Amino acid sequence: MSKVSRRVGVIGLGMASAPHAQSLIDLAGRVEVAGCFSPSAERRAAFAARHSLPVVDRLEALLEDPALSAVLLLTPPDTHAELVARCAAAGKHVLLEKPLDATPEGARAVVSAMEAAGLTLGVMLQHRFRASVERLAGLMRHGALGRPLTAAVSVRWWRDAAYYAQPGRGKRARDGGGVLLTQAIHTLDAFVSLLGLPDRVAGFAATSVLRKSDMDTEDVVAMALRYGNGMLATVNATTAVYPGYPERIEIAGSDGSAVLAGDRLEVQLVNGERITAGADGATLGGGADPMAFSHQHHRAVLSDFLDALDEGRRPRVDGREALKVHRLIEAMLEASGSGGSVEVGTS
Numbered sequence: 001m002s003k004v005s006r007r008v009g010v011i012g013l014g015m016a017s018a019p020h021a022q023s024l025i026d027l028a029g030r031v032e033v034a035g036c037f038s039p040s041a042e043r044r045a046a047f048a049a050r051h052s053l054p055v056v057d058r059l060e061a062l063l064e065d066p067a068l069s070a071v072l073l074l075t076p077p078d079t080h081a082e083l084v085a086r087c088a089a090a091g092k093h094v095l096l097e098k099p100l101d102a103t104p105e106g107a108r109a110v111v112s113a114m115e116a117a118g119l120t121l122g123v124m125l126q127h128r129f130r131a132s133v134e135r136l137a138g139l140m141r142h143g144a145l146g147r148p149l150t151a152a153v154s155v156r157w158w159r160d161a162a163y164y165a166q167p168g169r170g171k172r173a174r175d176g177g178g179v180l181l182t183q184a185i186h187t188l189d190a191f192v193s194l195l196g197l198p199d200r201v202a203g204f205a206a207t208s209v210l211r212k213s214d215m216d217t218e219d220v221v222a223m224a225l226r227y228g229n230g231m232l233a234t235v236n237a238t239t240a241v242y243p244g245y246p247e248r249i250e251i252a253g254s255d256g257s258a259v260l261a262g263d264r265l266e267v268q269l270v271n272g273e274r275i276t277a278g279a280d281g282a283t284l285g286g287g288a289d290p291m292a293f294s295h296q297h298h299r300a301v302l303s304d305f306l307d308a309l310d311e312g313r314r315p316r317v318d319g320r321e322a323l324k325v326h327r328l329i330e331a332m333l334e335a336s337g338s339g340g341s342v343e344v345g346t347s
Contacts, residue, residue, distance in 0.1 A: 003030055004310050009062035009092075011083060012074030013038035013047040013055075016097050019295035020072055020124075021051040023302045026295075030306055034068050035061055063090040070120075070309065072302075073097065077181075078174045081106035081113075088117040095122040095305045098185055100322050102176025107326045111319035122305035122315035123322040126297035127190040129304070132265035132278030136251075136258055139267065139275070140194055146255030146270075151233040153191050155184040157286040158244035161214070170215025178217030180205070180329045183290075184237040187247045189317075189325040190260075194251065197324055198225035198233065201331045202341035208240045223332050226341075235332070244286035 008031050010020065017036075024033055035056035038044050044055040062068055063086060070093040073083055080101040087094050094114060100107035100123065114121040127133060139145065157179075168174030175182050203223030211219050219240050225233040246262035256269035260278075267275035301317065308315040327345050335342040 003306070005030055005032060006070055006306060006309065007032045007034050007065070007068045008070045008072060009034045009056075009065070009068050010036035010053075010072045010074065011038075011059065011062065012076075012097070013040075013043045014074065014076075015290070016074050017047060018050075019293075019298040020074060020097075020302070021047070021053060022295040023299035024053065024072075025051065026299050027302060027306070030303075034065055037062060059086075063087065063092065069093060070095065070305075076168060076174050077102035077176045078106075081109045084110045084121075085113045088113045088119055091117070091119070093120040093122075093305075093309060095124065095302065097124045098322070099176065099181050100319065100326060102172075102174065102181075104326065104330050106176075107323060111323060114319060120305070120309055120315065121319040122301065122308065123317045123319065124298065124301055125186060125189040125317045125322060125325070126301045127186045128193050128317060129297045129300040130190070130263045130278060132260055132263050133190050133193070135275075135277035136260060136265055136267070137194055139258070140251075144256065144267070144269065145251060145253030145258060148195060148227075148229070148231050148251060148253050150231060150252050151191070151195060152248070152250045153184075153187055153233070153235045153237070154248040154250075155179070155187050155237040155286075156241040156245045157183055157239045157247070158242045159183075159219075159239040159290065163290065164211060164214040170211065170217050170219070172217050175217065177329065177333065178205075178207070178215060179219050179237045179239050180221060180332060181217075183239055184221070184235075184247075185325055185329065187237075187249065188235070188328060189322070191249050192324050192328060193321075194249070195227070195231075195233070197328055197344050199228045200226045200341045200343055201328070201335050203235075203332065203335055205333060205336035208238075210240050218333070218336075221332065221336075223335070247286060 074097045205218035205221045221237040223235040249260040258267045263278040265277040331344045
């Protein structure tokens, strides 16, 4: 099927906009950027100077453009439900920066609004597009590791005081959550894509003494997961480990084990076979600079989103797929609050 050149707009020009802008520039043959909007004139000027993309000073300039078919929505989480509803009412497809919204209710409203309008929703959960994750997903589909027995997720990152000094950072009102919803969501989404959702979770989430005055959400998490097939797993997530280390997913099966560290996959099978894939295990955005990573996986998500529009199919990470990791995070936080084990919901 031939590729269609689409007129798109960008809403939100904060820190997260850089890899999206670079991806749009790379895919210039497939997209025409109609305009990029922020309510801040200073941000518009800085963005235009940095990326040489057109800016507009009114949101309506994008939503009322009949030739514009899709919007990249990159605003803070607490704005997502309202802005997605406006995009849906205007008949625009949406590629949404994670998370779906700051609240569970808002997340479900985002998905429902786009489905009710018959429009395509893609979500920027780009770790599924890493070569290492794709390779491991293929191995697991073919049963290379045998029956999964145990697994572990480790996101031991660092965010400094300057990061949390930004207005709204780490605050429930704007972000909806801390390390789980803001940072570890990417690794957790990749984990769920490989092993699915557990039946129950139990454990603890807290704000460390390092951040008590900076945030009202969690920055240290220790959780246990139980799957219906008997597999047990753990999740350790934090932004309080200096200087930050590569995130890891470890899966042990009856026929071998796999370790994902950053974008590096290493597999050791019982039969002696060794498999590697991806780049080295360097920390990708896990240190003081949260944007210290290549935009190649953002570009891959955008390309898949455009392909989905051309082919009339769902993006690889659509709203329903994104709701899975949201349900896991919601259950983890509920378990921490209740002090018991919590069933992971299905809706």
